[in-house]
Amino acid sequence: MTSIPSVVIDFASLNFATIVPMLMAIIGALVILCVDLVNRNLDKSLYIMLTILFLLVDLGTLIGYSGDVRGFFDLMLVDGISILSQAIMVFASILFIFTTMSKLRFQEFRYPEYFALYLFVVAGFQFMVSSDSLILIFVGLETASMALYTLIAMHNRKNAIEAAIKYFTMGALATAFFAFGSTLFYAVTGTVELGQISEILTNSNFENYPVILLGVVFLLGAIGFKLSLVPYHTWVADVYEGSTATLAGFLSVVPKIAGFVVALRFFEIFLASGDIYVEIILYATVVLTMTIPNIIALLQTDIKRMLAYSSISNAGFAMGAVLIGTTQATNSLFLYWIMFFITNLGAFTMLWLNRDKSKELSSDHSLEKYSGLIKVSPFTASMMGLFFLSLAGVPPFALFWGKMYLIGSAVNAGYIILALIMAINSAIAAYYYLKPIVYMFLKEPVENNNIEYMANSTTAVKTLIGFCAIVTIFSIFFVEPLLNIISYYVQISGY
Amino acid sequence: MEHILSILIFFPAFAALIGFLVKNDSIRMYAILVTAIEFVLTVFMWTNFDSSIADMQFTEIIPIIESYGINYLVGIDGISLFLVIMTTFMTMISVIGLTEKRNLKHLIITILFLEMTMVGVFVALDAIIFYLFWELSLVPMLYIIGAWGGQLRIYAAIKFFLYTFFGSLVMLVGMLYLGYVYYQTTGNWSFSILDWNMLVLPFDMQLWLFVAFFAGFAIKVPMFPFHTWLPYAHGQAPTIGSVILAAVLLKMGTYGFVRFSLPLFPDASVYFTIPMAILALIAIIYTAMVAYAQEDMKQVIAYSSVSHMGVIILGIFALNVEGIGGSIFLMISHGVVSGGLFMLVGVIYDRRHTKMMKDFGGLALVMPKYATIFGIMLMASIGLPLTIGFVGEFLSLIGFFKVSPVLTVIAGLTIILGAVYMLVLYKKSFFGPITNEENRKLQDIKGREIAALVPLIAVVIILGVYPKPILKPVDKSVSQLVEVMQIKAVNQSTKVRLLESNSIGEVKND
Numbered sequence A: 001m002t003s004i005p006s007v008v009i010d011f012a013s014l015n016f017a018t019i020v021p022m023l024m025a026i027i028g029a030l031v032i033l034c035v036d037l038v039n040r041n042l043d044k045s046l047y048i049m050l051t052i053l054f055l056l057v058d059l060g061t062l063i064g065y066s067g068d069v070r071g072f073f074d075l076m077l078v079d080g081i082s083i084l085s086q087a088i089m090v091f092a093s094i095l096f097i098f099t100t101m102s103k104l105r106f107q108e109f110r111y112p113e114y115f116a117l118y119l120f121v122v123a124g125f126q127f128m129v130s131s132d133s134l135i136l137i138f139v140g141l142e143t144a145s146m147a148l149y150t151l152i153a154m155h156n157r158k159n160a161i162e163a164a165i166k167y168f169t170m171g172a173l174a175t176a177f178f179a180f181g182s183t184l185f186y187a188v189t190g191t192v193e194l195g196q197i198s199e200i201l202t203n204s205n206f207e208n209y210p211v212i213l214l215g216v217v218f219l220l221g222a223i224g225f226k227l228s229l230v231p232y233h234t235w236v237a238d239v240y241e242g243s244t245a246t247l248a249g250f251l252s253v254v255p256k257i258a259g260f261v262v263a264l265r266f267f268e269i270f271l272a273s274g275d276i277y278v279e280i281i282l283y284a285t286v287v288l289t290m291t292i293p294n295i296i297a298l299l300q301t302d303i304k305r306m307l308a309y310s311s312i313s314n315a316g317f318a319m320g321a322v323l324i325g326t327t328q329a330t331n332s333l334f335l336y337w338i339m340f341f342i343t344n345l346g347a348f349t350m351l352w353l354n355r356d357k358s359k360e361l362s363s364d365h366s367l368e369k370y371s372g373l374i375k376v377s378p379f380t381a382s383m384m385g386l387f388f389l390s391l392a393g394v395p396p397f398a399l400f401w402g403k404m405y406l407i408g409s410a411v412n413a414g415y416i417i418l419a420l421i422m423a424i425n426s427a428i429a430a431y432y433y434l435k436p437i438v439y440m441f442l443k444e445p446v447e448n449n450n451i452e453y454m455a456n457s458t459t460a461v462k463t464l465i466g467f468c469a470i471v472t473i474f475s476i477f478f479v480e481p482l483l484n485i486i487s488y489y490v491q492i493s494g495y
Numbered sequence B: 001m002e003h004i005l006s007i008l009i010f011f012p013a014f015a016a017l018i019g020f021l022v023k024n025d026s027i028r029m030y031a032i033l034v035t036a037i038e039f040v041l042t043v044f045m046w047t048n049f050d051s052s053i054a055d056m057q058f059t060e061i062i063p064i065i066e067s068y069g070i071n072y073l074v075g076i077d078g079i080s081l082f083l084v085i086m087t088t089f090m091t092m093i094s095v096i097g098l099t100e101k102r103n104l105k106h107l108i109i110t111i112l113f114l115e116m117t118m119v120g121v122f123v124a125l126d127a128i129i130f131y132l133f134w135e136l137s138l139v140p141m142l143y144i145i146g147a148w149g150g151q152l153r154i155y156a157a158i159k160f161f162l163y164t165f166f167g168s169l170v171m172l173v174g175m176l177y178l179g180y181v182y183y184q185t186t187g188n189w190s191f192s193i194l195d196w197n198m199l200v201l202p203f204d205m206q207l208w209l210f211v212a213f214f215a216g217f218a219i220k221v222p223m224f225p226f227h228t229w230l231p232y233a234h235g236q237a238p239t240i241g242s243v244i245l246a247a248v249l250l251k252m253g254t255y256g257f258v259r260f261s262l263p264l265f266p267d268a269s270v271y272f273t274i275p276m277a278i279l280a281l282i283a284i285i286y287t288a289m290v291a292y293a294q295e296d297m298k299q300v301i302a303y304s305s306v307s308h309m310g311v312i313i314l315g316i317f318a319l320n321v322e323g324i325g326g327s328i329f330l331m332i333s334h335g336v337v338s339g340g341l342f343m344l345v346g347v348i349y350d351r352r353h354t355k356m357m358k359d360f361g362g363l364a365l366v367m368p369k370y371a372t373i374f375g376i377m378l379m380a381s382i383g384l385p386l387t388i389g390f391v392g393e394f395l396s397l398i399g400f401f402k403v404s405p406v407l408t409v410i411a412g413l414t415i416i417l418g419a420v421y422m423l424v425l426y427k428k429s430f431f432g433p434i435t436n437e438e439n440r441k442l443q444d445i446k447g448r449e450i451a452a453l454v455p456l457i458a459v460v461i462i463l464g465v466y467p468k469p470i471l472k473p474v475d476k477s478v479s480q481l482v483e484v485m486q487i488k489a490v491n492q493s494t495k496v497r498l499l500e501s502n503s504i505g506e507v508k509n510d
Helices: A016-038 A044-063 A080-101 A113-129 A134-153 A158-189 A194-203 A209-227 A236-242 A245-272 A276-298 A303-324 A327-353 A378-392 A398-412 A416-442 A459-473 A479-492 B004-019 B024-048 B078-096 B104-123 B127-136 B138-148 B153-186 B203-220 B229-236 B239-264 B266-271 B273-293 B297-316 B321-352 B368-382 B388-401 B405-430 B437-441 B448-465 B468-488 B492-503
Strands: A069-071 A076-078 B057-065 B070-076
Touching (some): A016 A044, A016 A076, A016 A080, A016 A113, A044 A080, A044 A113, A080 A113, A113 A134, A113 A245, A134 A158, A134 A245, A158 A194, A158 A236, A194 A245, A236 A303, A245 A327, A276 A303, A276 A416, A303 A416, A327 A479, A378 A459, A398 A416, A398 A479, A398 B153, A416 B138, A416 B153, B004 B024, B024 B078, B024 B104, B078 B468, B104 B127, B104 B239, B138 B239, B153 B203, B153 B229, B229 B297, B239 B266, B239 B468, B266 B273, B266 B468, B266 B492, B273 B297, B297 B321, B297 B388, B321 B388, B321 B448, B368 B448, B388 B448, B468 B492
Antiparallel strands (some): A069 A076
């Protein structure tokens, strides 16, 4: 009889500190659930504030790290891009939950579970970016996704359930892809840790190449689903339409940054070794993701759907940075995403404030609803116009600097054609961003449409809008400090 | 004087912001005052401008994104000086002549923002800052055409925006590449044109970069065949929009060629001389013929603009001091003249709400003062000697004569064709019997219209008779530009070609 070797756990090597930030979010979620158990009649603003509070603590604990800390039997890896992406995600989550401070708190915010689930989502994504083990990435991804499906379903519109089911089904498929892809890598290399996979593959000179390539394709499918890369993007518009504007904004920013970090870690293995097939696959994916949704977006008559397709296209842009793979490109990926997040937060919050239940219009945010807005509500119109101009990449507004720096990094790495495709796509995108601007500024208002613009606004949300607007307009002054921070963290993790 | 350029850029912007607080009934006076102050400031700058120096003056630099070499860098030389003065002058004149009543406050605020971007384009010396103002100028113009324009205004506004936006993005890729080339050569990032002027680029690189910049500039100019947005934009824009579009926005494109394409890519400029000249020639002749076929007075002037811009391009690609200097003078004179003509059409449109030539006839009988001013402007547009239009056109053509006498002769047709369509316009609308009874009661120009038009006429005649105050500083900077081109050229043939076209039959301006 063989005896089971005793397992000795060294507490120091466990390095408990690596999971403290996520733990804050999880504890927060549990606290909210417990508070709800004790007293069911508390005002919902308490939960909002608790969420913000725990996320702030989460953010605070993050700042303490200086990179490349390992823990939990090497499962956790808190390196520079992990810290950076966690900080962006948590910060974005704080601002997005802030939008629920709106006047008419809709159905979903009557449940405290909403906030608990929200915190679980954040914690899940934090796990996802702080590991180079495919298993833990998988666990984080699933934690976040499960909670997200429920969040989407908690919406009082009839298409919310449809959206949630759609997201869930596609998500399940992606899960299967991920699991299968990981298995293939385990079969070839005998490990699920990306660092070791890289080492073994390089040492064995990419033996069993067809299997590896198959694994890459499956993992690209899984990551591509989260990042809404073409052709795994088909769920996006319906899910965005079915969920609330703020949740749609959240979906367009936070899960993707987690996906980008995984993509960075994963594709680095192949791009660094100059694998031509992976590069071609990725190149094609990037170009298609930029172009196809852009063209579909031209046909949309609903602003939210249009923004959904535009966010796919933007994901394609940012994915371009992964393809380019230089340090400058990685910097530009984060810069781009921060700028995109601020602008998108503003745009989706503006949609959220104008939510209404008028039955005459074809959809919640049809273009006609906004015609002549400049005469009815100049503030709403100018803010929305500003965010759309920023999304279109008109200087000096926020996203222009992201685009410029990204195209610049493509040019510097010799990807001139890619840079030109990016430029052409920006021009196509300008057309559909102009559409709402044309409706708001150049058309006459619709008579008797009974829409109350800004009906959902409160001082808190208006402050948020003001914050986004100021950052968007004066982003030129934030680029340099942001780049310094980003490049510091990117450099210490060696990307 | 150190911050004069920043003041010039940001004064209209601040004035625009404060304009939100001005009451509706006094906003027009506010606008006139603001634009007048801006104009006086530019004149003040001119008096402090040392025209014996060819280099940039009043430069100012503030780092913005240091790690990537982007600075707020502004400065002015003989080439841009008068474009800035023309910009502020035409903005002031167009605001004085403004008759629009709908939503006046928004219009004025938009114009003031537009003025900021226009001045910004002409004084920016950092490529990214240049691009920033260049793109930003589209937004107010989109609003002006789209909100105050005619029937097809939205289509026209979007077409204008998208066309120019697309071209500029290709240019942006070129700019970013140049920044990278600078980094590779020197180890530092820089987007300053002054730094870039030190670069010597290999020939093939120059070729594709020239094309990239061409995409941005040619659409803006607009050169044939990228000119199709312009008749729509002009046709639909309100008077003030057309005035500013023709007077200033189009000049951004030709200015871009002079500021970027020539000094940065001298060999490519020589290489592309003939293709550029042919495109310009097609524009000159083809659009002049199209102008002749128009029935709408405004469209005649719109197409004549494309035609005249062709002459400017021709002058620039003569690549000698007379040609480039002449084309810069022509930019200024075309700004004044075409702006004036659009204002004149606006005057008649205000009274009759039509710009069709067939609705008029015999206007000279009822509106003699108007007819006189129109006549002078028209002569200047044709390029009659002793008017402002003659000097630039003559110098541009004489410059190109050294390159190709044949093409110049063909281009010279522009004067004949221009005379044809302009005089036909004048004949149809102003001479003959009064065919339309409604026209009998038309009021002649008065008050504000005279205040706006008389300064234009004064400029047209004074500078037509005595252009030296402008030509001297322009030539100073242009000679330096040509020297830079000669020094930087990598091909021996380019050097020879530049030397040749600059030595024979030198026109002295001293």
